[in-house]
Amino acid sequence: MAKVQVTMKVNGAPAEGLVEPRTLLIHFLREQLNLTGAHVGCDTSHCGACTVDLDGRSVKSCTMFAVQADGADILTVEGLAAPGGTLHALQEGFREMHGLQCGFCTPGMLTRGYRLLEENPRPSEDEIRAGIAGNLCRCTGYQNIVKAIQYAAARLAGAPVKEAAE
Amino acid sequence: MIPGAFAYHRPKTVKDAVAMLSELGPDARPLAGGHSLIPMMKLRLSSPAHLVDLRAIGELKGIRAEGAEVVIGAMTTQHDVIADSMLAARLPILRETALVIADPQVRYVGTIGGNVANGDPGNDMPAVMLCLGAVYQVAGRKGERRIAARKFYEGAYMTALEPGEMVTAIRIPVPPSGHGAAYEKLKRKVGDYATAAAAVVLTMSGGRAATCSIGLTNLAETPLWAEEAAKAVVGTTIDAAAVKKAAAAAEAIASPASDNRGPAEYRKKMAGVMVARALARAKTRAG
Ligand SMILES: Cc1cc2nc3c(=O)[nH]c(=O)nc-3n(C[C@H](O)[C@H](O)[C@H](O)COP(=O)(O)OP(=O)(O)OC[C@H]3O[C@@H](n4cnc5c(N)ncnc54)[C@H](O)[C@@H]3O)c2cc1C
Numbered sequence: 275m276a277k278v279q280v281t282m283k284v285n286g287a288p289a290e291g292l293v294e295p296r297t298l299l300i301h302f303l304r305e306q307l308n309l310t311g312a313h314v315g316c317d318t319s320h321c322g323a324c325t326v327d328l329d330g331r332s333v334k335s336c337t338m339f340a341v342q343a344d345g346a347d348i349l350t351v352e353g354l355a356a357p358g359g360t361l362h363a364l365q366e367g368f369r370e371m372h373g374l375q376c377g378f379c380t381p382g383m384l385t386r387g388y389r390l391l392e393e394n395p396r397p398s399e400d401e402i403r404a405g406i407a408g409n410l411c412r413c414t415g416y417q418n419i420v421k422a423i424q425y426a427a428a429r430l431a432g433a434p435v436k437e438a439a440e
Numbered sequence: 441m442i443p444g445a446f447a448y449h450r451p452k453t454v455k456d457a458v459a460m461l462s463e464l465g466p467d468a469r470p471l472a473g474g475h476s477l478i479p480m481m482k483l484r485l486s487s488p489a490h491l492v493d494l495r496a497i498g499e500l501k502g503i504r505a506e507g508a509e510v511v512i513g514a515m516t517t518q519h520d521v522i523a524d525s526m527l528a529a530r531l532p533i534l535r536e537t538a539l540v541i542a543d544p545q546v547r548y549v550g551t552i553g554g555n556v557a558n559g560d561p562g563n564d565m566p567a568v569m570l571c572l573g574a575v576y577q578v579a580g581r582k583g584e585r586r587i588a589a590r591k592f593y594e595g596a597y598m599t600a601l602e603p604g605e606m607v608t609a610i611r612i613p614v615p616p617s618g619h620g621a622a623y624e625k626l627k628r629k630v631g632d633y634a635t636a637a638a639a640v641v642l643t644m645s646g647g648r649a650a651t652c653s654i655g656l657t658n659l660a661e662t663p664l665w666a667e668e669a670a671k672a673v674v675g676t677t678i679d680a681a682a683v684k685k686a687a688a689a690a691e692a693i694a695s696p697a698s699d700n701r702g703p704a705e706y707r708k709k710m711a712g713v714m715v716a717r718a719l720a721r722a723k724t725r726a727g
């Protein structure tokens with residue numbers, strides 16, 4: 275099948291490439307743009323490890339063709355930290371609150387957490403749990419992921435952050 | 441998993457989309473949110489030669505009131521349905537249903553048109569549309585026509601759509617204010633299709649059910665409109681005896697398959713349980 279040109283903005287910078295229409299966005303990001311932060315966890319649209327932010331929505335990049343993202347503005351986990359390398363409040367939260375163990379789900383948790391806090395800057399615990407319902411974690415039992423997102427919410431609001439998890 | 445190769449098209453108008461779909465023939469499929477279609481294509485259960493992406497067609501988006509009806513464009517996402525305050529006020533059952541579909545990521549992308557046109561008995565919106573008496577607005581080469589949701593579903597993945605036709609909007613008669621509605625869905629976990637689910641819309645008058653409509657999800661090859669179950673409660677106070685009759689009537693028309701969600705007998709029983717719960721909740725909301 276003839277390749278088609280796609281152009282998008284990824285982490286603030288223009289990105290383009292030639293793709294087969296059947297190329298999934300996750301493969302375009304990982305293999306053509308070398309952005310390997312988003313992971314392929316299940317490949318069946320269930321785990322959320324491939325989550326990226328696209329035009330203000332959290333999407334599973336394993337369930338979208340790169341051609342569908344033509345013209346889109348995308349944020350991957352690589353784009354979360356400030357250019358100088360200062361961690362985003364969410365990344366800091368995940369570190370401080372031990373929000374990860376193996377780390378495989380983390381890029382998806384971070385990008386999903388990012389959109390969740392953009393839409394709802396001070397979510398309740400229930401709202402956080404509902405908000406990350408599309409992101410599976412096999413390690414943490416979610417407790418510390420919830421705490422990490424709460425930490426980030428407080429940090430972004432300029433409120434005092436809770437003490438680190440034991 | 442890599443889907444089979446296909447050619448990609450992105451028309452800007454319904455007219456162009458319909459022309460493409462009819463010219464390209466049965467190997468062409470509309471692509472909406474892709475969250476039913478792409479997983480099927482990755483599993484190679486579906487291998488269309490052409491995808492006609494509907495996302496650039498502005499006229500397919502949006503939610504509006506038109507007299508006594510609400511009209512929802514086919515490309516409106518579940519996320520948009522949840523966020524819409526007019527819908528929350530006039531048709532709260534849609535928000536309640538959308539919230540138990542899949543997970544946030546899927547709802548940002550999955551569309552209401554794709555959900556009703558897909559024909560998968562596991563989809564949640566179709567039974568709600570049967571319950572509400574919705575009508576699908578359809579565009580084809582020969583022009584527009586309307587198909588009642590209650591006449592739309594013919595079998596698993598088989599609908600009344602002719603080749604080359606697509607759903608452009610869903611028209612829903614708004615139930616009277618003061619109606620009570622509920623969607624009860626039994627699922628094993630977030631993101632799961634229903635083991636059994638029931639949609640109820642009813643009105644009460646003088647403590648008795650004046651009208652009632654019931655739809656069932658994932659209990660047969662198609663969504664079911666449970667007329668007998670609804671009749672069993674009309675004129676009653678929705679007391680225990682009436683609820684029992686309604687549940688039995690729902691179970692009688694359910695013919696689920698045995699699957700990972702449970703044996704057929706269990707799922708049939710759960711049809712009755714979901715109807716009973718939805719009736720109870722709808723009743724407390726009416727007034
Ligand atoms: C992890 C996961 C969990 C899910 N859980 C649920 C659930 O609990 N309940 C539920 O209801 N759904 C569930 N879904 C499915 C999801 O809601 C889909 O988004 C929806 O079924 C289809 O909408 P879509 O816009 O993604 O359509 P697509 O996948 O793009 O299309 C689906 C089918 O409909 C056709 N089509 C699309 N739009 C039109 C149109 N306007 N006119 C004619 N034909 C059209 C397509 O050609 C295709 O055959 C789940 C999906 C995933 C990935």
Ligand code: FES
Pocket residue numbers: 313314315316317318319320321322323324325334335336337
């Ligand atoms: S890899 Fe995309 S949802 Fe699991």
Ligand code: FES
Pocket residue numbers: 373374375376377378379380410411412413414
């Ligand atoms: S930290 Fe291992 S999957 Fe979440």
